[in-house]
Amino acid sequence: xxxxxxxxxTHATMRGVLSSLSALxxxxxxxxxxxxxxxxxSQHLCQDQDAQKILKRxxxxxxxxxxxxPPSTENMHSSQMKPSDFDYFKVIGRGSxxxxxxxxxxxxxxYYAVKVLQKxxxxxxxxxxxxxxxxxxxxxGLQHPFLVGLHFSFQTPNTLYFVLDYMxxxxxxxxxxxxGSFSEARAAFYAAEMAAALGYLHSLNIVxxxxxxENILLDRHGHVRLTDFGLxxxxxxxxxxxxxxxxxxxxxxxxxxxxxPYSPAVDWWGLGAVLFEMICGLPPFxxxxxxxxxxxxxxxxxxxxxxxxxxACSLLEGLLERDVSKRLGQHRDILELQEHPxxxxxxxxxxxxxxxxxxxxxxxxxxxxxxxIDPEFTLLPVPASVNRRCTAAVxxxxxxxxxxTNPEHNEPAAPDL
Numbered sequence: 001x002x003x004x005x006x007x008x009x010t011h012a013t014m015r016g017v018l019s020s021l022s023a024l025x026x027x028x029x030x031x032x033x034x035x036x037x038x039x040x041x042s043q044h045l046c047q048d049q050d051a052q053k054i055l056k057r058x059x060x061x062x063x064x065x066x067x068x069x070p071p072s073t074e075n076m077h078s079s080q081m082k083p084s085d086f087d088y089f090k091v092i093g094r095g096s097x098x099x100x101x102x103x104x105x106x107x108x109x110x111y112y113a114v115k116v117l118q119k120x121x122x123x124x125x126x127x128x129x130x131x132x133x134x135x136x137x138x139x140x141g142l143q144h145p146f147l148v149g150l151h152f153s154f155q156t157p158n159t160l161y162f163v164l165d166y167m168x169x170x171x172x173x174x175x176x177x178x179x180g181s182f183s184e185a186r187a188a189f190y191a192a193e194m195a196a197a198l199g200y201l202h203s204l205n206i207v208x209x210x211x212x213x214e215n216i217l218l219d220r221h222g223h224v225r226l227t228d229f230g231l232x233x234x235x236x237x238x239x240x241x242x243x244x245x246x247x248x249x250x251x252x253x254x255x256x257x258x259x260x261p262y263s264p265a266v267d268w269w270g271l272g273a274v275l276f277e278m279i280c281g282l283p284p285f286x287x288x289x290x291x292x293x294x295x296x297x298x299x300x301x302x303x304x305x306x307x308x309x310x311x312a313c314s315l316l317e318g319l320l321e322r323d324v325s326k327r328l329g330q331h332r333d334i335l336e337l338q339e340h341p342x343x344x345x346x347x348x349x350x351x352x353x354x355x356x357x358x359x360x361x362x363x364x365x366x367x368x369x370x371x372x373i374d375p376e377f378t379l380l381p382v383p384a385s386v387n388r389r390c391t392a393a394v395x396x397x398x399x400x401x402x403x404x405t406n407p408e409h410n411e412p413a414a415p416d417l
Contacts, residue, residue, distance in 0.1 A: 081154040081405065083161065083386050086114060091380040092166075092373045095228075097121045098159075101382060102166060102370060108409070111367045112151060115162035116386060119398065122160070128398045130230045131160065135402060137206060137229040138162065142406065145354050146197035148217065148227040153404040159385070160399060167225050169218025169362040170372030172278075176213055180281050184312055186359040187278035190216070191271060192346050193224035198267045199334030207233045211270035212248050213277065218372075222358030238264055238333050249290060250283040254298050254322045268329035268337070272319025279312060280305060284320055298322075315342040 086103040093100030098117040105112065122131055141147035152163035172190065176182075182190075194216065201208055210231040217225045253269035255262040276284040284303075285296035302320055304313055318328030318340070329336050338348055350356050362372055370378055 081152045081161070081163070081403070083156060083159075086112070086163075086386075088114070088382050088386050089368065090370055090373070091377045091382060092370065093377055094380070096125075097127070099380070099383065100377075101386065102368065103163075104368070111166050113148075113164045113166040114386075115164060116383065117160040117162075119155075119158055119160060123398055127230075131399065132402070133232055133234060134229045135162070135404065136234065137201075137232045138164070139404065140201075140204060140206075141226075141229075144197060144200045145352065146193045146224050146226060147200070148225045149406075150404065151406045151409065153402055155399055155402050160402060164227070165219075165225065166367070167217035167219045167227070168364050168367065168369050168372060169220055169222060171214055171374070172216040172218065172224075172274075173213035174372060174374050175218070175360075176277065176281075182278045183359075184279060184309055187275055187312075188342060188346070189356070189359050190224050190278065191275045192343060192348070192351055194226065194271055194274070195334055195337050196348070196352050197224070197226045198271065199337075201232070202238060202264050202267070202333050205235050205237045207236045207264045208267050208270070209233060210248060210251075211267060211274055212251050213274060216274070218358075218360075218362060220362055220364050220367075220369075221354075222361040223354060236264060238331075249293060250286055252294075252297060255324055257294060257297055263324060263330065264333070265324050265327050265330040268319050268327060272316055275312075275319065276316055279308060279316075284316075309342075311340075311342040311344070315340050 085107070086105055088101045088103045090102045091099050092102045092113060093115075095115075095117075098115065098121075101114045101116060103112050103114040104110070117131065122128060135150065135153055138148070138150035138153075142149035148165050148167065150162060150164060152161070154161050154163075194211065198208055198211070208226070208229070208231070210228065211226075215226060215228045217227055219225055251270050251273045253262065253266040256266060273283050285293060285300055287293040287296055302317060304316065308316075315328070315337075321327040324330055328340065337343065338346070347356065364371065
């Protein structure tokens, strides 16, 4: 890949993310597949009718930047948890199928992030499998320091509940929006923790497939936690390939965009895209025009500011290599990253043991602090439905075996009511 270094200049840049596009991409509809083939081959994309349909869809705008460059198996019995076991305070996130709420367990007194999903939307979009994969991966997250873990899951007739670790340091996206970019040292620390999390998932034959700043949280100590495992794919070893088209436009690897078979190395491309954004302020091939952005991902040279260090440039070039056989991490996974000069001073064992001091420590007043959560979420009303008295649903139907209680809580187990 050609790498071009540019001198910094003051300019206004726009960032656009389509919050609903991720759900659209996962549907694998024929019309969108046809569009992608045209995207790869056509030189007149803006006149293409399918392209125009995609471009006209409503989307969530990123904020304008001015003048800136557990145990591994399911419980033998289902959880007795129900919505009324929690007090719900604020909306702290939002997705295609529901909201994430800050909640406090009434008996324990502990605060959690409760992900509330509406079954009807999941079933309409045929996403049941992805939900069950997310539950499976979340359970494994309890075994790694840089993954959000699952404490409880339960269901009512209309709703699914994931009770997760609450990370009150905020999204990486939130901090990037306010600071524009990070120093290379800060970016290296976060990138190393993300790499450790991705390497752990790969060791379990899980591919993450959706690395982006919105899915990277900071805990109260300033450490990274990956969240949102709905696009994960299980049972994929290094060297295996996948075919499903999914992800977020800005961070899509070119082989995914082209519809080619792809490997766990898509996660290393994603890490390269996020690292580039942390250092330079925008994703590497970003354009406000999505068609142009797709063309950039496939063909444009990698442009870096002149002040980016040689080691950072080398790492980004290795991660954002379009030829998968040459991409850093393709053959020996995380070991290739750990040996790179950009991480020469990183003590990986201390990193995973959380013995290294993060470059930024959130100033939070307590476990329920929401000062780093975007007001876009916290100003939304808490859904009235979560406070309704409701017992757990009968297990079965579209989500059998969904309920789970982490044994560390010592909750008595019993069949679903």
